[in-house]
Amino acid sequence: MGLITDYPDVWAAALWGTLILFFAGGVIALVLGLIVGAMRVSPIPVARAVGGVYVNWIRNTPLTLVMFFFAFCVPLLLPGRANFLVLAIWALGIYTATYVAETLRSGINTVPVGQAEAARAIGLTFGQVMSLVVLPQAARSVIPPMMSVFIALLKNTTVAAGFSVVNLGNIRAEMSENGENQLVTILWVMAAFVLMVFLLAWLQRVLENKWRIAR
DSSP, X not given: OHHHHTOHHHHHHHHHHHHHHHHHHHHHHHHHHHHHHXXXXXXXXXXXXXXXXXHHHHHTSOHHHHHHIIIIIHHHHSOSOOXXXXXXXXXXXXXXXXXXXXXXXXXXXXSOHHHHHHHHHTTOOHHHIIIIIIHHHHHHHSHHHHHHHHHHHHHHGGGGGGGTOOSGGGHHHHHHHTTOOHHHHHHHHHHHHHHHHHHHHHHHHHHHHHHHHHO
């Protein structure tokens, strides 16, 4: 415990950085993933094509390369002082959005086609069909895989450590400079991630039980 109690500020800053990356990146991933997921099932061919290109291009690119692009290329396109935390958040959000979109698309495909056709028959627009009929039903079936996506996002936050973003991924180097045992540091970092994953798993069970009752 001395490794934590002797450096409370270091651990607090690292944990805060991880949480900022996770929550801010998650919001971007949810919003963008919802838009792209809707494009993937849109009746408009151009929207489907754009959504498909985005998903296949970004998802098949390693996250490290996406981070490299945001860390070294985006600052060239946007002159000014680069905020690597903000750039890392956008990189994580844009990358994770592809998995959110595909998870939502798989959930949308579980909704019977007849329900969407009946909704269109009474005059609802595509947006109304998605928001009022399809997505509320699809959301119930995508809770487990969606939570897996966000667990992966939580662990992917450590990639930002290689780009000077303070989080739990680079606390080992900080402790090493202070002469602390690196193995013990890594074990504590692992324990922190296990605890956060347990919290996400608990949230998943709560949502599943709530929606099961609603059904």
